[in-house]
Every structure is written in structure tokens, then in C-alpha cells.
Amino acid sequence: MWTYVLRRLLYAIPVYLGIIFIVMAALRINDPVAAYLGKNATAETVELKRRSMGLDRPFLVQYADFLRRIATLDFGSADRPYRSWQYESDDVGKKLAGAIGPTVAVTVPTLVLTSLIAITVGMISAFYRGRWPDRLLMFFVVLGMSISVVVFIVVGQSLFRGWINALAGSEVLASNGYEPGPGNWVTYCALPVLIGVVVGMGYDARFYRAVFVEETGRDYVTTARAKGAGRARIMFVHMLKNAMIPVITRIMITVPFLVTGSIVMEYQFRIPGMGKLLIDALGNKDFPIIQAFTAVFALLFIVTNILTDVLYALVDPRVRLA
Amino acid sequence: MHQVPLSSGGVAAGRFISWYRSPGRARPGVLAAVAAAIAALVLPVGASPALAQPATPQKVARIPIRTDGPKNLDPAKGSTTYDNFAISQVYETLLQIKYLKRVDRPKDYAELSEPLLLAEMPKVEDRPDGTQVWSFTLRPDARFHDDPCFPGGKGRTVTSEDVFYSWRRLADPAYEYENYWVLADTIVGLDEYKAAQAERVAKGQKFDYAAPIEGFRAVSERQFQVVLKRPVVRFGWVLSMFQTSIVAREAVERYGDTLGKHPVGTGPFILAEESDWVPGQQMILHRNPNYYDQRYPAEHMPEDAALGLDKPAGQRLPILDRIEITFYVPDPAMWQDFMDGKLGFVQVPAEYFEQAYIKRTQKLRDEFARRGIVAQAVPLLDFIFIGFNMEDKVLGGYAPERIKLRQAICLAMDLQEINDAFYNGLNTIYDGPIPPGLDGYPPDGEAPVSNRGPDLARAKRLLAEAGFPDGKGLPEITLYSSKGGNNAEQMQMFIRQLARIGVRINPRFVDFSELIEATNNKRTQMFTFAWGTDYPDAENNLAMFYGPNAAPGANHFNYNRPEFDEIYRRILVMKPGPERTALMEQLRDMTIRDAAYVGSMGRTRYYLSNPWLKNFKPSEDFYNWLKYLDVDDSRRAR
Numbered sequence: 002m003w004t005y006v007l008r009r010l011l012y013a014i015p016v017y018l019g020i021i022f023i024v025m026a027a028l029r030i031n032d033p034v035a036a037y038l039g040k041n042a043t044a045e046t047v048e049l050k051r052r053s054m055g056l057d058r059p060f061l062v063q064y065a066d067f068l069r070r071i072a073t074l075d076f077g078s079a080d081r082p083y084r085s086w087q088y089e090s091d092d093v094g095k096k097l098a099g100a101i102g103p104t105v106a107v108t109v110p111t112l113v114l115t116s117l118i119a120i121t122v123g124m125i126s127a128f129y130r131g132r133w134p135d136r137l138l139m140f141f142v143v144l145g146m147s148i149s150v151v152v153f154i155v156v157g158q159s160l161f162r163g164w165i166n167a168l169a170g171s172e173v174l175a176s177n178g179y180e181p182g183p184g185n186w187v188t189y190c191a192l193p194v195l196i197g198v199v200v201g202m203g204y205d206a207r208f209y210r211a212v213f214v215e216e217t218g219r220d221y222v223t224t225a226r227a228k229g230a231g232r233a234r235i236m237f238v239h240m241l242k243n244a245m246i247p248v249i250t251r252i253m254i255t256v257p258f259l260v261t262g263s264i265v266m267e268y269q270f271r272i273p274g275m276g277k278l279l280i281d282a283l284g285n286k287d288f289p290i291i292q293a294f295t296a297v298f299a300l301l302f303i304v305t306n307i308l309t310d311v312l313y314a315l316v317d318p319r320v321r322l323a
Numbered sequence: 324m325h326q327v328p329l330s331s332g333g334v335a336a337g338r339f340i341s342w343y344r345s346p347g348r349a350r351p352g353v354l355a356a357v358a359a360a361i362a363a364l365v366l367p368v369g370a371s372p373a374l375a376q377p378a379t380p381q382k383v384a385r386i387p388i389r390t391d392g393p394k395n396l397d398p399a400k401g402s403t404t405y406d407n408f409a410i411s412q413v414y415e416t417l418l419q420i421k422y423l424k425r426v427d428r429p430k431d432y433a434e435l436s437e438p439l440l441l442a443e444m445p446k447v448e449d450r451p452d453g454t455q456v457w458s459f460t461l462r463p464d465a466r467f468h469d470d471p472c473f474p475g476g477k478g479r480t481v482t483s484e485d486v487f488y489s490w491r492r493l494a495d496p497a498y499e500y501e502n503y504w505v506l507a508d509t510i511v512g513l514d515e516y517k518a519a520q521a522e523r524v525a526k527g528q529k530f531d532y533a534a535p536i537e538g539f540r541a542v543s544e545r546q547f548q549v550v551l552k553r554p555v556v557r558f559g560w561v562l563s564m565f566q567t568s569i570v571a572r573e574a575v576e577r578y579g580d581t582l583g584k585h586p587v588g589t590g591p592f593i594l595a596e597e598s599d600w601v602p603g604q605q606m607i608l609h610r611n612p613n614y615y616d617q618r619y620p621a622e623h624m625p626e627d628a629a630l631g632l633d634k635p636a637g638q639r640l641p642i643l644d645r646i647e648i649t650f651y652v653p654d655p656a657m658w659q660d661f662m663d664g665k666l667g668f669v670q671v672p673a674e675y676f677e678q679a680y681i682k683r684t685q686k687l688r689d690e691f692a693r694r695g696i697v698a699q700a701v702p703l704l705d706f707i708f709i710g711f712n713m714e715d716k717v718l719g720g721y722a723p724e725r726i727k728l729r730q731a732i733c734l735a736m737d738l739q740e741i742n743d744a745f746y747n748g749l750n751t752i753y754d755g756p757i758p759p760g761l762d763g764y765p766p767d768g769e770a771p772v773s774n775r776g777p778d779l780a781r782a783k784r785l786l787a788e789a790g791f792p793d794g795k796g797l798p799e800i801t802l803y804s805s806k807g808g809n810n811a812e813q814m815q816m817f818i819r820q821l822a823r824i825g826v827r828i829n830p831r832f833v834d835f836s837e838l839i840e841a842t843n844n845k846r847t848q849m850f851t852f853a854w855g856t857d858y859p860d861a862e863n864n865l866a867m868f869y870g871p872n873a874a875p876g877a878n879h880f881n882y883n884r885p886e887f888d889e890i891y892r893r894i895l896v897m898k899p900g901p902e903r904t905a906l907m908e909q910l911r912d913m914t915i916r917d918a919a920y921v922g923s924m925g926r927t928r929y930y931l932s933n934p935w936l937k938n939f940k941p942s943e944d945f946y947n948w949l950k951y952l953d954v955d956d957s958r959r960a961r
Contacts, residue, residue: 035840044875049499082580087394088602090584096602158659176663177656178649179604269653273604281391281603281652 002314009307018068020299025064025292029056033288037086054086054289067292071300076293083293087285093293096278101260103179104267104274106190108259111197116252119202123209124236127217139207146203153196154269162192177271193266205251212247216240245316253309257301261294381644384667384936384954387657391603392650395583396594398489398568399498404855404943407565409648411947412608413468414568414588417441417459417486418559420945423623423632428762429859431899432559437620439947440465440481440569440589442545445562447554454511455551457558459486463545464615470587472577478613481569481589483547487539488532489569495530496521497580502566509558511538511550532572553896560858563945591617591641591950608646608949619938619951630697632940641950642938664959667936667952671929676747679931685749687931695934695958700927701941702751704758704856706864708922709736709802709817714881715848717798721884721917728789728797729918733774734782735824736921741816745809750924755911756854756864758925762899763861763907772912774921782824794825802828803842803850805835810851843875852879859944861907862894868914880919887913935959 034051051057055066070076070083077083077092085091122142126135162174172188179189216222217240225239241248264276271277275294282290313320393409395401401410418432419439429435438444446458467478490510493503494517506513516536524530538550551558561567574587586594592608594600599607621636635642651657654672661669671679679691680698687698711729713719718729742750751759753768754775765771776782783793791797802817804810814830821828833841841847857863870888872878890906897903914920932939937953 031834031837032840035843036834036837043500043504046499046501049496053499084580088584089395089400090581091602155655158655176659177651177653269656271604271649271651271653271656273601277603277652285391285394 002311006307006311009310013303013307017299017303021068021071021296022064024295024299025067026060028288028292029060033286037286037288067296070293071296083289085282085287085290087282087287087290093289096290097275097293097297100273100275100278102181102274103272104261104276105259106179106181106186107193107197107266107272107274108263110190110194111201111263112252112255112259114194114198115201115205116248118198119205120209120241120248122202122206123211124213124240126206126210127213127240128232128236130214130217135210139210142203142206144203145199146201148200150196150200150265151269153200154266157192157196158269177269179270179272179274189270189272193263193270193272197263197266208251209244209248212244213240216244219243242316246313246320249312249316250309253305253312256305256308257298260301261298380956382642382954382956383645383647384643384952385647385649385665386667386949386952387660387669388648388650389654389657389670389672390650391652392606392648394602396586396600397498397583398502398566398570399492399495400501400583401565402501404946408946409606410565410568410586410588411590411945412592412646412949413586413590413594414565414570415440415465415590415947416563416565416568417445418562419947420563420942421622422620422942422948422951423627423940425624427760428764430762431556432562435859436559436563438462439563449554453553455554457549457551458542459483459547459549461486461545461547462615465589466613466615467571467574467589468587468593468611469613470571470574472571472573472587478587478589479571480544482544483541485569485571486547487536487541488572490539490567491516491532491536492570492575493566494520496524497530505561505564505566509551509555509561510536511552512536513538554898555895556897556899557858557860557862557895560860564858565946590614590947592646604650606648606650608648610641610644614641617950627940630940632938635938635951635953642953643949646949646952661931661933664933664935666933667954668930668932668939668941671931673747676749676929680929682747691931697932697934697939699930699932699939699941701930701943702759703926703928703943704760704859705925706756706758706854706856706922707750707924707926708756708852708854708920710842710847710850710852710880710920711918712842712845712847712849712879712881713883713917713919714845718800718848719881724789726917727785728791730774731782731786731789731824732821732826733918733921734776734778734785735826736817736820737777738775738922738924740777740820741813742924744816745813746924746926749929750926753923753925755915756867756920756923757861757907757911758856758864758923761856761859761861761864762904763865763911765908765911770908770912770915772915774915774918777820777823779823786824786826791825794827797826799827799829801831801848803831803833803838803847805838805851806832813851842879845874845881850879861911862891865891865894865907865910868910868919882914882917882919884913884917933959 034047034054034056038047038050055063075081075083076094076097078094083093085093085096088096122138126138129135158176162176165174166172174192175188221239221243222235225235230239261275261279264280266272267274267277268280278290279294281287282294388405388408390405393401393405394403395406396410396413398410398414401407417438417440418436420435421437424435426435433444440461442460442462448456448458450456461481461483463480465481467473467481469476469478473479490506492498493500493506494513503517508514513536516534520530520534540548540550542548569589571587574585575582578585584597584600591611591614593611594606595609599609617640619635619638619640619642623633627633649660649666654674657666657669658672658675660666676682680687687696691698711718719725738752742748742752751768752775753759754765754770754773757763759768786792786794802814804814811832814832818828818830838850842850854864854867866872867877868880868882868887869878869891870883870885873881873883887910890910894903894906894910897906928943930941935955935958937955938951940948942948
């Protein structure tokens with residue numbers, strides 16, 4: 002397996018180098034310094050900024066320098082600063098590191114809850130295919146995914162939050178903001194997580210239902226029934242195990258987004274995570290953050306793909322890594 | 324009151340990254356990395372000494388900034404309104420604008436300014452050689468914040484050399500001349516010093532802060548003189564602008580390029596520790612315990628009494644112990660927090676205007692008034708326009724037929740329709756480039772010469788006289804606009820309005836950077852822009868038409884009238900008075916007659932404040948007014 006992992010990593014290197022090359026070139030098509038400095042910048046100021054950011058160097062030198070930063074995970078240190086343009090006292094690495102915590106505080110619980118509920122709903126729906134439990138569950142999950150997330154946010158921030166807080170007699174849920182620490186999680190993260198689960202569950206539950214429907218027609222299910230296995234055992238032991246490949250694929254696809262965060266959710270709830278960092282950086286033309294963020298995301302995506310293949314082999318003995 | 328203790332979660336995550344990159348440690352797997360990130364997230368919140376709850380209740384207010392907030396707290400680098408807002412709380416300038424005084428068309432800086440770091444107003448003397456000498460005396464009790472950069476951690480007294488040092492920094496290429504413009508072409512020897520130092524730095528030598536500048540004369544520790552090349556009227560205003568705030572050399576040398584996050588000023592508030600500012604999220608300002616004896620002003624406007632703004636006169640500043648500033652990018656969250664009573668005040672977003680106000684009368688709705696919410700309107704010094712490139716082959720030039728063509732375009736446009744459709748009808752429409760509130764603004768916004776539309780009959784006649792009857796023979800005109808906002812919708816209205824006289828528009832939506840590049844390279848034919856006046860003197864707006872400021876300078880129109888330039892140069896050094904005003908009006912009318920732009924509009928900002936916030940009189944011309952705010956906790960919603 003390690004040989005396989007090593008080989009995949011080696012194959013991924015040219016892909017990654019290509020991605021970085023294209024991203025860096027694309028970010029330089031329009032002068033990023035002029036974009037950042039705005040209308041009142043003099044030619045002298047633009048030139049000074051360009052020089053201080055090393056953008057006056059040949060493109061290939063900048064490319065090599067950035068690759069070195071990625072290879073050493075050095076997005077700014079005391080001896081090699083890599084400053085955000087908008088927050089000139091902060092290194093990009095520090096900005097990224099500071100944003101990961103708030104993001105995973107929302108994305109990880111959302112993913113775990115969504116996956117658990119959606120798999121369960123998918124299995125139940127598949128098992129009762131065409132009957133009222135299936136129709137009822139599908140009605141609600143489709144309803145959840147059909148309404149805009151913004152509606153959920155507005156209703157959640159005003160009506161639902163108001164109702165919960167009135168019931169509790171204190172501010173259990175905040176309308177926005179973020180404070181780290183487990184003691185603050187419910188106040189600041191529970192509402193975005195709840196909304197994330199409601200909105201995301203529809204897509205996942207329908208997908209898992211389709212997967213499990215396919216599984217219910219398999220011979221091993223008939224065999225298990227013939228051998229007297231109960232419904233629960235067939236669903237949670239036999240079917241779940243056999244459906245793990247699409248389940249893993251579905252979950253692993255979302256892993257890079259656990260770190261990059263949900264732009265809408267973080268923006269609307271003022272959660273200082275990766276999604277908000279990116280959207281702020283785009284809005285403020287913060288070139289170093291955009292560049293580093295893209296590099297990190299591409300890296301996560303490639304690594305996750307390799308990890309997914311490895312997990313296939315772990316959960317399904319029929320899959321051979323070669 | 325919603326109190327927001329900050330923790331070190333982000334810092335902890337930073338520590339994790341440092342550890343991750345440290346040599347000699349075993350490489351953690353992805354799971355370990357995620358686990359460590361989560362650990363950083365859930366690290367217990369350490370109670371910092373600065374935030375520890377005191378025995379007596381503190382006066383705390385939470386207020387908003389309607390963006391992701393300031394980016395840099397170094398006066399030499401800060402550039403945005405929000406940098407200005409934050410810097411003005413921790414740093415101080417020699418003068419400040421009077422808090423409660425509002426003057427329409429101020430005669431000069433002295434009418435609105437008062438000493439801040441100075442013991443008295445500066446004395447100004449004109450010399451026979453044409454130079455002007457400004458003599459200053461610093462107040463004896465102004466001290467920098469306590470900070471480890473000083474011996475023993477105790478802030479020292481501000482001296483004359485601190486002023487010179489702070490202003491020299493603006494000429495240092497290390498700060499990219501971000502704010503040099505405020506002192507450019509003003510002080511004897513400063514421009515030459517900047518050029519010489521740039522040459523030095525280019526050769527790899529260090530910037531020399533000790534090199535002499537003829538216009539800087541230290542008389543004593545507290546007294547100094549600044550010699551101006553000529554009587555530059557702007558200089559009086561510059562003394563209140565955040566860019567000229569006084570910094571301590573020790574702080575600059577200790578914190579280097581992280582000074583922007585570690586301010587050491589003399590202001591009424593301090594950032595007690597690094598975590599007091601979470602960029603993009605919030606900032607916590609603490610009362611400066613060593614702030615000198617400054618008092619709430621007695622001078623006020625007659626209407627201030629109704630809001631009780633006159634009552635705290637003589638109270639020592641700052642009044643609040645702590646101010647929590649929350650940065651809101653989405654407006655709904657800010658509006659919700661204001662309506663929940665958490666925020667002291669709010670700028671009313673356009674989409675909430677009709678919820679709070681009756682649009683027709685612009686009066687606060689009864690349900691808001693019953694809650695004790697107070698409404699205040701603040702006119703902005705705004706110049707919103709559509710510019711012509713005066714060097715364009717089709718539209719540019721000063722020949723009568725070219726002027727008529729531009730005038731026809733102006734007359735075809737209906738600014739009121741644009742105002743109603745996109746600004747709730749709340750903008751002020753006026754003639755010329757000088758916004759309401761400044762000397763040179765025409766009475767009721769109507770200048771003696773005007774191209775204000777819609778006047779389609781006149782527009783068509785002028786278009787025909789320009790050689791393009793019903794637009795025939797006139798090529799399609801490219802109008803540049805930046806992407807975003809409702810610019811695309813506004814463009815559709817421009818196209819429709821101009822089509823009425825047969826003028827065809829080719830809309831070109833570009834990134835703001837491309838718009839700048841296009842105007843700087845004189846590639847545009849027409850372009851949409853806005854100008855926020857930097858200081859309350861119309862000279863600042865007229866600079867946009869001064870020939871030597873042509874693109875890539877602030878004169879994006881590339882307007883070039885030698886007679887304009889000559890008068891403008893006179894205005895620059897003229898004492899405020901009727902003669903100067905008359906000349907500014909002459910320049911205003913010249914730009915209207917030449918139809919260098921379609922315009923103009925200016926915005927008014929609407930503020931609401933909750934009943935528990937006291938002494939609130941907002942201004943967007945200066946921002947150091949947080950020190951005057953007070954709270955009445957008995958009026959907060961329970």
C-alpha cells in the first residue's frame with residue numbers, strides 16, 4: 002500500500018506544480034498591485050509596493066519562491082515574512098492558521114451530523130421504498146434542500162433564535178459572531194450547524210437512498226433475509242458495509258471543504274473562518290492570501306483524493322492498490 | 324450588555340503551525356494536524372489581566388464598523404476610513420476638529436479646530452520671502468501609552484522631535500509614501516529630503532532620520548516651528564488628519580512593520596494586548612489610564628441641548644472604560660444586533676431605511692421613536708459623477724462643438740431618476756464638483772451655469788450643433804464602470820436615458836483595478852467614479868481638475884485649462900475669504916461650462932442610536948469622538 006501511496010504522491014507532484022503555475026499566472030494577468038492600491042495610488046507607490054512584495058522579480062523566480070514556501074509550509078515567519086496586503090502586520094500563515102479553528106468548529110459537526118442522519122434516512126427510505134415512511138422522509142429532506150440557505154439563515158437568526166432564547170430566558174443562541182472554546186460552541190456555532198445540516202441533508206439523503214436502493218436488490222441481501230437476519234442487521238451491518246465505497250467517496254469529497262469552510266454561513270454569521278477569510282481577501286484584493294489559500298486548497302484536494310483510494314482498499318477487500 | 328471576551332484561539336493555532344514547522348519533530352499525519360487545529364479551537368479561554376472584571380462596574384459600549392474594519396493602525400500606512408476611525412482612538416494629532424461644532428462652509432481650519440496635543444492654537448506668521456512660519460507649543464502633560472518599548476515600560480512625554488520624526492516617516496519609502504501626499508509640496512526642504520533619502524535607500528543605505536530639513540526647527544523640547552514654502556491653506560486642516568498623528572520612535576524601532584498592529588500613541592484608548600484586535604472580527608479599546616486632563620467641550624450648537632449633548636461639559640475624557648467595536652460585513656447581522664439593543668448606534672443600511680424612516684418625510688417611524696431611538700443625519704462630503712476623458716478624440720477637447728457634445732450628454736441624463744431608483748431618493752443633487760457644506764457650493768445646489776438634465780430639447784439642439792443631429796454620425800461611446808454593487812442596473816438606466824437623444828453607449832464593466840488602469844492610461848471615454856473629500860476645503864475637490872494632476876494623478880478627466888491652473892495655484896495660498904470663495908466659484912463654473920463630467924450627487928448618512936448611548940453626535944469628517952461617548956446602563960433592555 003505504501004508503494005501505491007508513494008506512487009500516487011509522485012504522480013500528483015506535476016499536477017500540483019501545474020495548478021500552482023496556472024493560479025500564479027492567472028493572478029498576475031491584471032496588475033494585482035494597482036488593483037489593491039486603488040484610485041489614489043501614485044505610480045511611485047505602486048512601484049514601491051511591487052518591489053516590496055517581490056512582484057518585480059521574473060515570474061519564474063516568484064514561482065520557485067512560492068513553491069519553496071509551500072514545501073516548507075512557510076507562509077510567513079520572522080526571518081521570511083509573507084505579509085497579508087490588507088493586514089500588513091500579519092503573516093499569511095498566521096491568518097490561515099487563525100481561521101482554521103472557527104471553520105472546523107462549524108464544518109466538522111455539520112459533516113458528522115449530516116452524514117449520520119442522511120445515511121440513516123437514506124437506509125430507512127431505501128428499505129421502505131415507495132411506502133409512506135420513504136415518502137414522508139423524502140418530502141422533508143427535499144423541502145430542506147429546496148429552500149434557499151439564506152431564508153434558513155434569516156429565519157434562524159430572527160425567529161428561531163428569538164424563540165429558543167425566550168424559552169431559555171437568556172441568550173442561548175447568538176445571531177452572529179464567534180468565540181473560541183467549548184463553552185461558547187452552542188452560542189455561536191449551534192445555529193449555523195443546525196442550518197447546515199437541514200440544508201445539506203437533502204442532497205446527501207437522496208444520494209444515500211439511491212445507493213441503498215441499489216443494494217437492497219443484491220443477492221447478499223436476499224441471502225441474509227433467507228438466513229433469518231433481522232431488518233436492522235441487514236441495514237446496518239450487511240448493506241452499510243457493502244455501500245461504504247460511495248459513502249466514503251461522498252464524505253471524502255467534502256473533506257477539503259471542511260478546511261476551506263462555508264462562505265455563505267461564515268459570512269452571514271460573521272464566523273472568522275477560512276470561507277470568510279477568502280471572501281474578505283477577494284473583496285480586498287489581498288493577493289498573498291488568495292494565492293496561499295488556493296495553493297492550500299489544491300493540496301488538500303489532491304491529498305484527499307489519494308486518501309480516498311486508500312480508504313477504499315481498507316473498507317473493501319476486493320479493491321487492490323496496485 | 325453583550326460582553327465579548329477574546330481568547331487566544333488564533334494565537335494558539337499559530338503556535339501549532341510553528342510547532343508543525345519546527346525541525347526535529349516527527350511529521351504528524353493529517354489526523355494529528357486536524358486534531359491539533361481542533362485543540363487550538365477549544366483551548367481554554369485565558370482571562371487576560373486587561374480584561375479581568377473589576378470590582379466596580381465598568382462603562383462599556385459596543386459599536387459597529389460596517390465593513391471588515393481597519394487594516395493597519397500605523398498612521399504612516401493607514402489609508403481607509405476604518406483605519407482612520409481606529410487610529411484616531413489610539414493616536415493623536417496636534418489639532419482636532421471640535422466635537423459638537425458644525426459649520427456650513429467653514430472659513431478656515433481655525434474655525435473648526437482646537438488644540439489637542441498642543442497647548443494653544445499655532446501662531447502663523449507670513450514672511451517677506453513668501454514663506455510662512457507656524458509656531459507650535461506642545462502641551463506638557465501628553466504622554467505616550469505605557470509600553471515595553473520605553474525604559475521601564477512607562478510612556479514618556481511627547482516632544483518636538485516626535486513631531487518631526489512622525490512626519491519624516493511619511494517620506495520614508497519603507498511606508499511606500501502611502502500618506503506623504505498630505506505634506507507634499509508644503510514644507511521647506513521636505514520634498515528635497517524625500518528625494519535625497521529615496522536615492523540613498525535605492526543605493527542600499529539606511530533612511531536617515533537625522534538629516535536636516537530646513538522647514539523643521541526645534542526651539543525647545545515643547546516648542547517648534549514649521550516653515551511652509553508658501554501659505555498653504557490645506558496645512559491647517561492637515562494638522563487634524565490622522566496621517567500626521569504623533570508616533571514614538573521607540574515603538575517604531577521595536578515593532579517595525581508590525582507597528583500597524585501594535586499602536587503606541589497618546590490617545591484616550593489603548594489596545595491592551597494583541598488579542599484585543601481580531602482583524603475582520605472585532606477590536607476592544609480600553610481606557611488609557613494615563614490620559615492627560617482633557618474635558619468634554621462646552622462649545623456646542625443650539626440644537627445639541629435637545630439631545631442633552633451639552634450636559635457633560637467639563638467631564639473628564641474618555642468617559643467609557645471599554646469600547647467593543649464589532650466589524651460587520653453583512654448588514655443584516657448588524658441591524659439585528661442594533662435592534663436587539665446590543666449596539667450603541669448603527670449606520671442605517673439602504674435596505675433598512677424604510678423600516679426605520681418614513682421615506683417621504685425622512686422622519687423616524689413612531690415605533691422606533693417610542694423605543695427611545697434617536698435619528699441623526701450626517702451629510703457626506705461626496706462628489707459622485709460620470710467623468711469625460713478630455714483627451715478623448717471624440718468627446719474630449721475644448722472646441723465649442725466638443726463642449727456642446729458633452730453638454731448634450733449631461734442634459735440628456737436625469738440624475739433625479741437615478742437618485743430615486745438607486746439611492747432611495749436620499750442623495751443631494753447639485754451642480755459642480757464642490758459638495759454641500761463647503762465654500763463654493765452653489766446656493767441650493769444650483770450654479771449660475773448648469774447642464775443639469777433632463778432637458779431633452781436643449782440636449783438635442785446642442786447635439787445637432789455639435790454636428791451629430793439625433794446622434795447620427797456619433798460613434799458608440801464606451802462608458803467604463805467597475806463591477807459590483809448595482810452598477811449594472813445603473814448602467815441600463817444611463818443607456819436608456821442617453822438613447823433618448825440618439826447617443827449610444829457601449830457599457831464596459833471592469834474590475835476596479837482595470838478601471839484605474841484605464842483612466843490612468845487615458846483609455847476611457849467616459850467613466851463612473853466618486854470622490855470623498857479629504858478635508859473640508861473645496862480646494863481638495865478642485866485639485867481633480869488641476870492640469871499637473873492629470874492621469875495617472877487625481878485629475879482623471881485630464882482637464883487642462885491654463886486659466887484654471889493659474890487660479891487654482893492662487894487659491895492654494897490664499898487666505899480664506901470672499902475673494903477666495905469667488906475664485907473657487909469661478910473654477911466650479913468653468914468645469915461646468917466645459918462639461919467635464921455629468922454630475923453631481925452627494926450622499927447623506929443616516930444614524931440611529933439606542934437610548935442607552937449618550938453624547939452621540941456622529942461625524943464622518945473626523946473620528947476621534949469615541950472619547951466623548953457615555954452609556955446609561957439603566958436604559959439598556961433587560
